Amino acid sequence: MKRSELLSRILITVAIVGAVGAPLLLWSRTPLIHAQMAENGGWSPDVIQAEVGKPIHLKLTSDDVMHGFAVGQMDMEAVDVEPGKVTDITLTFDKPGMYTFYCTRWCGLNHWRMRGTIEVSGSPSDPEPASIPLYVSLNLDVDTPHDASSIPIDQPSAIRGKELAAELPADLSVEYYLSHSPYQVFEDLSNTSLTDSKRWDMVAYIWQSNTTKESLANGKQLYAQNCAACHGENGAGNGVFVDDLKAAGDSSAQTMAGAQDMQMQTPANFTDPTRMLGGSPALLQGKILRGGMGTGMPMWGSIFTKEQIWNLIAYIYSFQFQYRN
Amino acid sequence: MAKIELTRSPLIKNVMKSRYPQLAVFIVMLVGYIFAILAGLIGTPVGSHNFSIVFVWIAWWAVLILVAVPFFGRGWCAVCPIPLPGEWLQRGAVLSPPEKRPKWLNLRVPKMFRNIWLQNISFLLLALFSSVLLTTPNITGIVLTAMLFAAIGLSTIFERRAFCRYLCPVGGFIGLYSQVAPIELRIKDKQICVKCEGKPCYNGSQAGYGCPWDVFPGGLAKNTYCGLCMECIRTCPHDNIAINLRSFSADLARPSTRMDEAFKAFIMLGSAMIYAGVLLGPWGVFKDAAYNVGTSAWFVYAIIFLSIIFVILPGFFTLGILRTKSALPLKQRFASLATALIPLGLMFWVAFSLSFVLTNASYILAALSDPLGLGWNLFGTANATWQPMLTSILAPAQTLALVGGLIWSARTAQKAADEVKISSIPVIVYCLIVTSVMLWLLL
Numbered sequence: 071m072k073r074s075e076l077l078s079r080i081l082i083t084v085a086i087v088g089a090v091g092a093p094l095l096l097w098s099r100t101p102l103i104h105a106q107m108a109e110n111g112g113w114s115p116d117v118i119q120a121e122v123g124k125p126i127h128l129k130l131t132s133d134d135v136m137h138g139f140a141v142g143q144m145d146m147e148a149v150d151v152e153p154g155k156v157t158d159i160t161l162t163f164d165k166p167g168m169y170t171f172y173c174t175r176w177c178g179l180n181h182w183r184m185r186g187t188i189e190v191s192g193s194p195s196d197p198e199p200a201s202i203p204l205y206v207s208l209n210l211d212v213d214t215p216h217d218a219s220s221i222p223i224d225q226p227s228a229i230r231g232k233e234l235a236a237e238l239p240a241d242l243s244v245e246y247y248l249s250h251s252p253y254q255v256f257e258d259l260s261n262t263s264l265t266d267s268k269r270w271d272m273v274a275y276i277w278q279s280n281t282t283k284e285s286l287a288n289g290k291q292l293y294a295q296n297c298a299a300c301h302g303e304n305g306a307g308n309g310v311f312v313d314d315l316k317a318a319g320d321s322s323a324q325t326m327a328g329a330q331d332m333q334m335q336t337p338a339n340f341t342d343p344t345r346m347l348g349g350s351p352a353l354l355q356g357k358i359l360r361g362g363m364g365t366g367m368p369m370w371g372s373i374f375t376k377e378q379i380w381n382l383i384a385y386i387y388s389f390q391f392q393y394r395n
Numbered sequence: 396m397a398k399i400e401l402t403r404s405p406l407i408k409n410v411m412k413s414r415y416p417q418l419a420v421f422i423v424m425l426v427g428y429i430f431a432i433l434a435g436l437i438g439t440p441v442g443s444h445n446f447s448i449v450f451v452w453i454a455w456w457a458v459l460i461l462v463a464v465p466f467f468g469r470g471w472c473a474v475c476p477i478p479l480p481g482e483w484l485q486r487g488a489v490l491s492p493p494e495k496r497p498k499w500l501n502l503r504v505p506k507m508f509r510n511i512w513l514q515n516i517s518f519l520l521l522a523l524f525s526s527v528l529l530t531t532p533n534i535t536g537i538v539l540t541a542m543l544f545a546a547i548g549l550s551t552i553f554e555r556r557a558f559c560r561y562l563c564p565v566g567g568f569i570g571l572y573s574q575v576a577p578i579e580l581r582i583k584d585k586q587i588c589v590k591c592e593g594k595p596c597y598n599g600s601q602a603g604y605g606c607p608w609d610v611f612p613g614g615l616a617k618n619t620y621c622g623l624c625m626e627c628i629r630t631c632p633h634d635n636i637a638i639n640l641r642s643f644s645a646d647l648a649r650p651s652t653r654m655d656e657a658f659k660a661f662i663m664l665g666s667a668m669i670y671a672g673v674l675l676g677p678w679g680v681f682k683d684a685a686y687n688v689g690t691s692a693w694f695v696y697a698i699i700f701l702s703i704i705f706v707i708l709p710g711f712f713t714l715g716i717l718r719t720k721s722a723l724p725l726k727q728r729f730a731s732l733a734t735a736l737i738p739l740g741l742m743f744w745v746a747f748s749l750s751f752v753l754t755n756a757s758y759i760l761a762a763l764s765d766p767l768g769l770g771w772n773l774f775g776t777a778n779a780t781w782q783p784m785l786t787s788i789l790a791p792a793q794t795l796a797l798v799g800g801l802i803w804s805a806r807t808a809q810k811a812a813d814e815v816k817i818s819s820i821p822v823i824v825y826c827l828i829v830t831s832v833m834l835w836l837l838l
Contacts, residue, residue: 072490082489085425089426089429132441155777
């Protein structure tokens, strides 16, 4: 074989091996966490290992639409995960345990199912005993209907209620507020001489006095980011996903328990007084923390902190009560 | 315009004659092609950030349809990497002269396939799946791989470049439109070829291989089937091969008489119009149908697509020329006058391509720096944002291309009609109508 032929064959072989080998090598050395809509598989991988105190560097990319990434119960800014691009993030965990990471962009109907876990190993420096949520210690059945037997004619006003503050019973503790529905408090106030509408105003005032402007603002923000897609910006249960949820319910109704499933796919309407005034903050805590069994309502216990859940609950009641002029 | 023989320049001639510059280009192209396959298969599934989609369907397509075909004819075929592995395998060599006995089966392609109908079909197959193919990297990777292996397979069964000549989905239209390019490979003196013994340009010699495109250069009258591989420049013992600069569309002065080529003109004209409507138009229902391959909506789309190309466009054309007075049979009139659609079809594709190329060209920068979507930033351009380019000149440029194409086709129609002695008016009216439809679709 002539030298030129041999050289050209070597050159071609090297070029082909290089063209195949180099990208494969670099590709195999770049582990990426892929985000896809939940119906296409969600996060891949969806379990990440980490160690307490050791920063982990994650490279995130989206294979379809815009997603977001955040870790539940962790003080961090969510980052966007853009299609075809790579987002770098470094996380450090100071406590061991199971953390949930989740999508923060409304990527699709099953956005809420886009979750994964980070298993953080290591010895706890500051062991924290687990506390039992209030709705559990009160033994509340989160799934039974809890409608109020009567509802106010006009929206209860905390401003008007404040003027009646002198007539408030003295023993209104935080625990009392948390464990009673507005309707139960309204009933408890029946031994006063106030009219129904004034009693409702007083209930509104009690609810307002158990929260702060900051809590409401935080609750509003959490609501807008996480709840409004289904429950609607104004709480009316008419978020942007509602039509799709109904369609999904309709199709599941053909094979499952029929109308019941469709009903379950309808997000709660927080502007409905019968529903909202009949539920206590502890009951709502259960619904948010645990999620709605068999419904589209996801569990948020691994994502929100306790404080965030109470802030959210305080905000959800604001759809019923007038707190400001 | 008189022809200018470019190969008179010793530099050009030597570059063409030597195998080394071509080999260098081949290796670069092959590496790029293999990288595109790999990017499609292992890179991000997001098409706009994957090298395979951005470099094949945006960058390569732009270069092909806006520059290579109109100005260099089969210039792309001259550097295309797809046939190379098969051809090297077939020859058993990269540079060495051919052996006496062929290494493989070396069969002749059956006569019934020695036309461009298979290319018409392969183009239409890709065209019907194009919405998915053009946006899904792994499908692009698979199709590019399939073409590479089809070329290798055909090289081991048949003689010469059977894939390029008879199957390549883009080769058919490149050949058709190469007739308008201002560049050609031709012999200098026919008498030399007539007297030439052994015809090494076709049969090969120690200096090189017989024409891989199965063309006898001595009989070349149009660019359609000359792949500009330069093999005949190397094998001609009489230095009788020239690369000429010539006037645009010189080949169209002699209209085609072949139905496969005539239908190719309709396939290209029709698919440019359908793409303009489906991919660029405001009708979501068409886009969905084109994208959801395998659904009933897609089948309806496919039927409409094929009906426009095989029934509606040629049907109206036939109706138009039916009453022209001529002694020629209708089939021959049809084939000859369809030649007039070649410049128009090319300009339809130019106008359509301008739209999506200028819209998407900015993806090239990002894909260059991060070709697999792995977060690399090789040239510092990974974060270049998507930005449509030259939007203000898009509509005028498209209008210019379409109106220019119409005038060009009208003149071609006149010449073709003169050649077969019939009236060109029905063809010119036909061109006017389809151009108006295309203008409406694009603007």
